[in-house]
Amino acid sequence: MQIYLPIAEMSVNIFLILGLGGAVGFLSGLFGVGGGFLITPLLIFYGIPPAVSVATAANQIVASSVSGVFAHWRRGNVDLKMGLVLLVGGIIGSTIGVWVFAWLRALGQIDLVISLCYVIFLGVIGALMLIEAMRAIFRTRRRGGNLRKVKKHQHGYFHGLPFKMRFYRSGLYISALLPLLVGFFVGILTALMGVGGGFVMVPAMIYLLGMPTAVVIGTSLFQIIFVTANVTFLQSVQTQTVDVALAILLLVGGVIGAQFGARFGSKLKGEQLRALLGLLVLSVCLKLLFDLVATPGDLYSIMGNS
Amino acid sequence: MGKSRIAFYRAPYCWFYGVIAILSVLILDSDRVRADPLVVDLSNHLVAITTGFTGTDVLLFGAVQNQGDVVVTVRGPDQDMVVRRKERKMGIWVNSESAKFRNVPAYYATASSRSMDIIANDRLYENYRIGVDHQRFITELDDAERGDGVYREALIRNMRNSGLFNRHPAKISFLSNQLFRTNLHFPANTPTGTYTINVYLIRDGRVASVKTTPLVVSKTGVSAEVYDFAHRYSALYGIIAVIIAVFAGWFASVAFRKS
Numbered sequence: 267m268q269i270y271l272p273i274a275e276m277s278v279n280i281f282l283i284l285g286l287g288g289a290v291g292f293l294s295g296l297f298g299v300g301g302g303f304l305i306t307p308l309l310i311f312y313g314i315p316p317a318v319s320v321a322t323a324a325n326q327i328v329a330s331s332v333s334g335v336f337a338h339w340r341r342g343n344v345d346l347k348m349g350l351v352l353l354v355g356g357i358i359g360s361t362i363g364v365w366v367f368a369w370l371r372a373l374g375q376i377d378l379v380i381s382l383c384y385v386i387f388l389g390v391i392g393a394l395m396l397i398e399a400m401r402a403i404f405r406t407r408r409r410g411g412n413l414r415k416v417k418k419h420q421h422g423y424f425h426g427l428p429f430k431m432r433f434y435r436s437g438l439y440i441s442a443l444l445p446l447l448v449g450f451f452v453g454i455l456t457a458l459m460g461v462g463g464g465f466v467m468v469p470a471m472i473y474l475l476g477m478p479t480a481v482v483i484g485t486s487l488f489q490i491i492f493v494t495a496n497v498t499f500l501q502s503v504q505t506q507t508v509d510v511a512l513a514i515l516l517l518v519g520g521v522i523g524a525q526f527g528a529r530f531g532s533k534l535k536g537e538q539l540r541a542l543l544g545l546l547v548l549s550v551c552l553k554l555l556f557d558l559v560a561t562p563g564d565l566y567s568i569m570g571n572s
Numbered sequence: 573m574g575k576s577r578i579a580f581y582r583a584p585y586c587w588f589y590g591v592i593a594i595l596s597v598l599i600l601d602s603d604r605v606r607a608d609p610l611v612v613d614l615s616n617h618l619v620a621i622t623t624g625f626t627g628t629d630v631l632l633f634g635a636v637q638n639q640g641d642v643v644v645t646v647r648g649p650d651q652d653m654v655v656r657r658k659e660r661k662m663g664i665w666v667n668s669e670s671a672k673f674r675n676v677p678a679y680y681a682t683a684s685s686r687s688m689d690i691i692a693n694d695r696l697y698e699n700y701r702i703g704v705d706h707q708r709f710i711t712e713l714d715d716a717e718r719g720d721g722v723y724r725e726a727l728i729r730n731m732r733n734s735g736l737f738n739r740h741p742a743k744i745s746f747l748s749n750q751l752f753r754t755n756l757h758f759p760a761n762t763p764t765g766t767y768t769i770n771v772y773l774i775r776d777g778r779v780a781s782v783k784t785t786p787l788v789v790s791k792t793g794v795s796a797e798v799y800d801f802a803h804r805y806s807a808l809y810g811i812i813a814v815i816i817a818v819f820a821g822w823f824a825s826v827a828f829r830k831s
Contacts, residue, residue: 268624268625268626268760269623269624270621270623270624270625270760270795271795272794272796272802273799275799276760276761277760277761325813325817326817328817328818329816329820329821330821330824331821332818332820332822332824332825333820333825333828336825337825337829374654374656374670375666375667378664491818495814495817495818498810498814498817499807499810500810501810502806502807502810503806503807503810506802506803506806506809508809508810508813510802510809510812510813511795511798513813513816514816514820517817524824525828559664559665561665562658562665564726564729564733565657565658565726566657566722566723567655567667567730568653568654568655568656568726568727569653570651570652570676570678
């Protein structure tokens with residue numbers, strides 16, 4: 267069954283889009299990731315214009331983050347103060363990001379920048395995940411496992427920065443500039459790539475800010491909700507590329523898929539899961555890289571601006 | 573006969589109305605017909621793009637007084653198009669130079685009763701701007717190579733690949749010496765706007781008569797309203813999009829907890 271998307275201005279197969287949302291939802295339930303970094307490239311592969319894919323994915327992530335944050339909020343796993351500082355950075359970053367997005371679109375380079383960002387980030391993260399998971403599998407096989415203990419209060423180079431702030435929930439006394447910068451950077455990624463940015467923010471919060479693992483996911487979800495909401499709003503105003511119909515289809519598929527994914531995930535081993543996810547991320551990256559490097563069928567492309 | 577059966581099946585009502593229309597014109601107003609060598613109409617002057625739109629056919633029918641060939645052109649609304657050339661930079665393909673064309677039809681198709689080159693010579697088509705190759709696009713660049721050579725070809729090729737320019741004229745069939753009909757196909761990605769359909773009656777390599785009829789392609793129903801709303805009240809649209817997502821997320825979390 268075909269449905270005409272009002273903003274993308276094209277007919278798509280309704281079951282294919284539901285299935286796509288479902289598959290990514292399944293994976294996000296399985297691996298505990300947001301899935302924005304998978305849904306945007308997949309929409310582009312399907313033929314949805316990249317600009318619409320990115321803006322609509324941001325809208326969809328609002329929903330998946332809201333549904334995720336409640337459970338963490340109830341358990342008290344959201345560091346509100348940290349979340350707000352990250353958010354200030356995120357709002358600034360995403361606002362600049364949307365502006366850059368509109369500018370690149372006018373230049374005709376937005377597709378290239380989106381693809382390049384994805385290749386770089388998916389490549390690095392996929393490789394890191396795969397290496398880390400392989401090591402873990404290797405360790406448990408050899409049984410010689412002595413896991414390194416992460417010190418709670420590491421004193422690094424960044425801790426000399428001014429504007430120190432106390433974050434009680436995370437048990438930290440660090441410069442506010444640090445989370446502000448992390449939020450800012452992730453905000454730009456959200457606007458340009460249509461991702462929540464959890465895959466960058468979570469490692470940054472753990473290793474850079476030194477936050478306890480328990481509050482990291484909840485706090486990042488809290489921040490992602492507002493940053494993606496900001497991106498949805500700004501893209502609607504500036505580029506009119508948010509397709510509500512597409513977002514709803516992805517949502518419905520995603521919600522159902524996530525439920526199955528979470529159930530299935532509890533039956534599998536963590537390291538194997540992470541190795542699988544790493545492989546998946548790398549293969550999406552390679553496909554995008556191939557499209558950039560391979561000689562295109564037609565060297566010329568057209569774009570209407572009526 | 574088999575062919576017309578299929579046609580009957582495709583657009584039964586249009587066909588019926590078409591025959592009635594032509595017959596009534598022929599019978600009731602035969603004096604005027606004698607004066608008017610070409611009569612044309614469409615089964616529908618409005619192509620509505622609804623939520624389930626996957627393309628549609630519009631029946632064009634008409635009558636000629638004396639024998640002759642018929643050529644039809646369908647021209648969509650004008651728009652600006654930018655053609656970009658990719659170049660390899662540091663291993664990857666990057667958009668580099670570009671050329672802008674004005675008054676490019678968003679859609680262009682032709683139909684003819686016989687092969688175009690049998691009906692008339694190229695000069696007639698050039699004079700009347702019939703066919704994609706005879707369209708004149710205004711380009712802002714003076715450079716002849718960029719303006720009218722490779723970039724123009726690339727523009728036409730890309731439009732053909734996306735089904736917005738036709739490759740070969742569609743067939744116009746004569747049912748008798750006087751009655752003719754053809755199906756104009758509009759694909760799923762048909763641009764919206766006002767289309768101009770020109771029907772040329774060509775006899776002995778000259779245009780004996782021309783008739784012009786408009787066709788409107790517009791979005792209707794939910795998709796049209798959403799599009800309109802997104803462009804007219806974009807801030808409100810953005811807020812609503814966020815609210816829908818927040819509500820859906822909240823609903824999902826409740827559903828999760830229950831199960």
